[in-house]
Amino acid sequence: MPSTFANSPFMRALKGEAVWPPPVWLMRQAGRYLLEYRATRAEAGSFLDLCYNPELATEVTLQPIRRYGFDAAILFADILLVPQAVGQTLTFEAGEGPVLSPPLDPEGLKSLSLDGMHDQLSPIYETVKLLRERLPHETPLIGFAGAPWTVATYMIAGRGTKAPADLRVNAYRHPGFVEALIELLTEATTAYLVRQIEAGVQAVQLFDTWAGGLPPELFQRFCVAPVAAISAALKKDYPDIPIIAFPRGAGPAYRDVAALPTIDAVGLDVSVPLQWAKEHLAPHGAIQGNLDPLALLGEEAELVRAVEAVLDGLKGAPAIFNLGHGITPEASPEAVSALLRVIRNA
């Protein structure tokens, strides 16, 4: 059988096979820790210029595949392109990270609309098409979007924030506003991912970076339900496209996401004990994770020990090796090579 993405280790793991050694990719694998990324980023201009430039976004997506031969590529884009596409102003300020202005309030919600969304996002769909032409046949391409709760967190806080309290306060103070916003984002995210699938991605991941620290009732309403709705809508028309949910920090409530019949895999944050995940999550689908990205900044002996611990934890389950959060700009490319050596010799 010729090697294609359909029978690649990554896709087989997502379909429930305990592939060994596990396929591996890293969140933010196309990123600042790579010299070649920094060069292309400088050529592009701003971070947003890079996102919206299909040639250069394709190039940075391919860079880690060329260098390391990861088992999957992930589209280079940003989860905040969706709020921009529905009408909020997005800028990236030096040292500040992303700024969405003005911070969304009930009045501002009225001016948002999905009407011009696909025009604004068409360069992203173009990047997907180019990538599918230029990637090795055997390398699946992952599309992605932010999950509604996480995107709403940024929209309401207005800027990258480590303490996403603003949206939670709104959920108690203006529950109707938060419901309407989550509904709009659920629709927009579904439409965005449909276009990514039509353009050629083999799987999608929903990043719910701020799903942690939520009371169970809010988690069910605003994290589980929208992810269930988006994945059900996608599965209806694209039953063969696996969907990975990454509800970072969900704790014991990871079970509720893994158990969704339309979710094929869950991405695990660094804190999830893999024995627990094998027992409670793997019966529902694949597990993906969860090396601490900071382990890439330490002594090599500690890194090897940490990678081996994750491998031990994943063994026997349908599993994909990944980090528990994005790789940091401070990681060295050599540390990534060391990580891959350990995995590939497993």
Place this chain on the structure above:
Amino acid sequence: MPSTFANSPFMRALKGEAVWPPPVWLMRQAGRYLLEYRATRAEAGSFLDLCYNPELATEVTLQPIRRYGFDAAILFADILLVPQAVGQTLTFEAGEGPVLSPPLDPEGLKSLSLDGMHDQLSPIYETVKLLRERLPHETPLIGFAGAPWTVATYMIAGRGTKAPADLRVNAYRHPGFVEALIELLTEATTAYLVRQIEAGVQAVQLFDTWAGGLPPELFQRFCVAPVAAISAALKKDYPDIPIIAFPRGAGPAYRDVAALPTIDAVGLDVSVPLQWAKEHLAPHGAIQGNLDPLALLGEEAELVRAVEAVLDGLKGAPAIFNLGHGITPEASPEAVSALLRVIRNA
């Protein structure tokens, strides 16, 4: 039987009885949301002046007991008094929060010592004595300390930080340094809590605010093991003093803390589903939590709904009603009254 703290609802719950309605206290119940606190704080001078002034620290500890009749009082102090007592310089800067200087490194660790610790902390022990004289007989007094991992996080970052990455990087880069620091803090914390018990507290809580987001192996070594060591040392000499651990964000690993034979109760962060806690944690001891403190900032109808959800979740278990994190300065005293009405009518 006369009403004393020994047969108070709080102590009975900690001994495994499913008291109903549950006893209630709130983390940071002596704090800025109360006008009378702000007045005493202004009288004291700086925040640290207040911590080290037994008369005024006693006063602010008593204020929420007078106003609301909470089922337990908690000593007014700060978890960063311990690093100061072992030799790091602590200041509170306006708008900055606490600053420990210089940020601790392997060289700085050598200059820390437990020798002058109790002299520095003697006003705290004096506060405990005054409180035990002045509190109602039936109101137990909770002593506390930060757990070693959390205190170390601040010591290494140098300032209040929302992203406690520095200590984790050190754990991979200088594991011997982190081990030695955790060991020193385990010893200091034990000695500090022994003195609080000798001075008159009825229970102690270990705050491990930054226990979340840690890889399981680091969590076991640097959160579970030190808490096990401290609680075992205390139980040896004070078997009747209940110990509450609060490993915020521990997720499924809450089980490992609850299962420690020397831990009587676990404080739950807002994200822990109470059905899960009843099944997996309550068999090992009491559960305490976990209303979202931000629910106190919302519409009263939403607050009532949130309080009722927590009550439903706690029912049937040995349980103490609390927040899942400290009350915020923005909470209104009236919202706390509403919360108590719902609980006391349960």
